Amino acid sequence: MLDFDGLRKSFGDNHVLDGVGFTVAPGSMFGFVGSNGAGKTTTMRIAMGLVRADAGEVRWHGRPLDPEARRRVGYMPEERGLYPKMKVGEQITYFARLHGLGAAEAARASEEWVERLGLGERRGDQVEKLSLGNQQRVQLAAALVSRPEVLILDEPFSGLDPIGVDSLAEALLDQCRRGVPVVFSSHQLELVERLCDSVGILARGRMVATGTVEELRRREAGRLLRVVVPDAPPHWADRLPGVRVVSEQAGDTLLELADGTDDQAVLAAALRTGRVTHFAWQQPTLVELFREAVAAPKAVEVAA
Amino acid sequence: MSEPRTLGSAALVRLVAAREISARIRDKNFIISSVVILVLLIGTLGLQVALGSGGGQTRIGVVGDAATLRPVLEAQGKALDVAVDVQALDDEAAARAAITDGDVDGVLIADGGQQPELLVEQTASGSLQAVVQGAVAQLSVAEQLAAVGIASLDVPELTVTAIDPGADQDGQRVVVAIIGIGVLYGLLILFGQFVAQGVVEEKSSRVVELLLATMRPWQLLAGKIVGLGLLGLAQIVVIAAVGVTGALAFDLVDIPGDLIGTAVSVVAWFVLGYAFYASIFAVAASLVSRQEDLGTVVMPTTLVLVVAFVIGIQASADPGGALAVITSYVPGLSPLVMPVRQAAGDVALWEMALAVVLMLVAIGLIVRLGGRVYAGALLRTSGKTKLREALKAERV
Incomplete structure (x- = not known):
């Protein structure tokens, strides 16, 4: 189980997270939705050790996610980041090695993912020469190449064309079938509804709803x-x-x-x-649920 | 497939360093700068060799009794500090041909009783005329003395006493030291820039977030500095080796031992200077997120380097002066001043040890404090971070 437990974080007076918690079972996909600034990115960055939580922790298999355990997590940051002047194949190999793969194995895994994501011909090109969509694939390969036990992806679908969305969705479902818990954030709610076993809606630093889409409905x-x-x-x-x-x-x-x-x-x-x-x-769509859930408390009272 | 291993700090630092080296070795700027430095070095050596041989030599052809004239001409040349090369020629026709072809600077025609004649293309240079005139005069005096029956004159031998026999060698030592700190200065600036650019590149491309998900900031910083440092060390060792080998092979210096000593001390000071400056450059660079802003934050450090270089040059003129002595202990300045004082040869062992220890202490402080700034500023990928903010920022 991947547990996010009671995460709190404030930057100065700004309480970004106010007790965020949810659980993702191995082999299931968790969609993380919420308006801009709701705290999704901060939650994921806490999991990756990039922001220190004021309180609460993230656990994997019951143990706090420490630097060593994080090496087994595939991560895609909200702001994509790759070495612009490094070649595609070498870059993926490098990230595989940073995640603990040996030299030969990293090269092999890099080769495999390059082919699998349709980047075969661009293997020797510098990343900056690739289209944005292809850069996104390299980013995904960097997250997946080390056969991670957990995937945490911040807005993985943003900026992809419909075909790119489909192939990324397929890749993520594939990871789920391997038993990997996948957490991703997205504003594309139909996509979340279609892919995710469970959904968490974050508003103003709190989880306002979690569960399967069915339960939420x-x-x-x-x-x-x-x-x-x-x-x-x-x-x-x-x-x-x-x-x-x-x-x-x-x-x-x-x-x-x-x-x-x-x-x-x-x-x-x-x-x-x-x-x-x-x-x-009547089946409310996730969009309707989302609107309902994130609506400011005052607005809810007025509606009621 | 084996399971992914856990990575220790050493392994991570090694991975980062290896990436830095492989990325930089293929970088156009690096290749160009390396080639330029080597070409300059070989060019300087070549120039020295060319100046040392052809230029300073006076080539004199002799028609007549070359066997007698050669030692006299050479002795005159030595007295006048002119290198003389004597060639025997058959007759006047051969002499004219040799002058026209530029094989000799002038030809002394002294075959038989008539007046000796100096044949030149246009005019005889002062040294050429002086050498030939002196030789002819000396021979003539000897002949006339012989004619009146005096075989040899009892002339008192002049004794030469040098009050500073090493003056010339000191000069050479200092020149070698200046060349040494010139190379040192150039490489410190170059590799400092490489480190700074590398840090900003990681921030501006946001790859740093992905990196910090797998390692601590200090591991990233250490890997970067170590990787580029090894590359810089390799470069300065190659330069030193080529320079020393060239100078020795072409016999440009009279002090092979001192030359090697200075080269070794320059390489050693490079290691200390690089650790010092690379850390400062990296920390300064971590405060900005765009290459365009890099210039302003690294400027103060670059200025310190320039000042150190100027003091180093000044110290070569006055190695025992107060300025040189004091600055040779100041961390940051010492790498460019101490080698000059060492080359001039009046540095006690304890002075050197003090400079090294002070430098090590400074490096330790910078790494500690700088590491905090670096860690605090690294994830602030928008705009410029103030030093104080970075120190206060939480570190992950």
Whole structure:
């Protein structure tokens, strides 16, 4: 288990992290979302030992992540960084060696990743001569080349074209299948929704929600049921017990069910009006969950 | 596949150093500067050799009794401090041809009773005329004395007593020392710049964040300084070896022992000077994030180096002066002053030891304090960091 436990950090008066904690199981992918400045990067930098936490710690297999353990972590910083004048192959080899691979093995692993990420022909080129997308691949190779036990990636998808996104997603899923816990941050919420086993939403230095997307939905969704009954007369659902009509438009009805209300009774009532073309619990998208979760507390009160 | 090993500090420093060397060895600036230094060195040696042979020599052709004239001409040349090369020629026609071809500077025609004649292309240089005139006069005097029956004259022998037999050699020692600190100064500036550029490159490309996820700041700093230092050491050793070998092979100096001694002390002072300046350059560079800002932060240190160099040159003129003596103990200045005093030969062992110890103490302080600044400033990749901020910043 990769545990982020009670991380606190302030820079002067600015409380950037205020007790951030979550857990990532081996072989699962954790999506880390939050608005700009919410503290995602600081959290990851604490894990990598680049920022010292005021309180709390990050543990891997129950032991605090120390410099030696960090050598087994693949990391991609938010601000990409590579030696601009170093050749692609040599650069990846160098990072492999810094992570503890022997010379021959590092060269072999570098070769393998260069091929795997489609950089074969650019192996001997200086990094600065590559397109941004290709530089990003080199960056990924630098993170993956040492067969890390843990992956921590800050905005790995930013700046990639759709094909690049797909191949990076594939590479990350591959790592998960190897049993590696993957933590990445992103603003591309559809992507997070599609890839991640669990999601953490960070707002103002706190985790406002963590869990599987499914869990978040169930927790955040309320009990909204959408029923489309084209032949039903207006106000068909008004008298149903435990049901409040949120909106109704030409048979497209949105209902809020009180706790304990049987949705099958609602279905039966709908069927009595004629055809039912749609009957489903309303699934809020991650985007909606995110908006809900990160909305300033004041705004939430107003909405409520 | 074997499992990745854990890396000790030594292994990390070695990895960083190896990368620095391999990156720098292929760097155009480094290659050009190395070639330029070697070409300059070989050129200087060649020039010395050329000046030492052809230029100072007076070549005199002789038509007539060369066997008699040669020793007299050479003796005259020696008296007048002119190197003389005597060539026997067959007749006047051969003499004219030799002058036109530039084989000789002039030809003395002395075959038989008539007046001796000096044949030249345009005019006879002063030394040429003086040598020939003296030789002819001496021979003539000897002949006339012989004619009146006096075989030899009893002339008192002049005794020469030198009051400073080593003066010339001292001069040579000092010249060697000046060349030595010139090379030292150039290499300290060059490799200091390399270190500074390397630090800023890592900051401006943000690769430093990735590096610090695998090592401590001091390991990165040490690897960088050690790697470039080995390269600089190799370069100064090559320069010293080529210079000393060349000077000895072409017989340019009369003091082979002192030459080698000075070369060794310059190399040793390079190690100390480099450790001192490279650390300062690295720490200064860590305060900025762009190559454009580098000039301003390394300027004060560069100025100190320039001042040290000027004092070193001055010390060669007055190695026992108060300025030279005092500055030869001051850390940072000592690497460029002490070798000159050592070459001039009036440094006691304890003085040298004191200078070295003070330098080592200074290096220790800089590494400790500088290491804190470096660690504090390294991850501030925007704009310029103030020294005080860097010292106060948390270190990871």
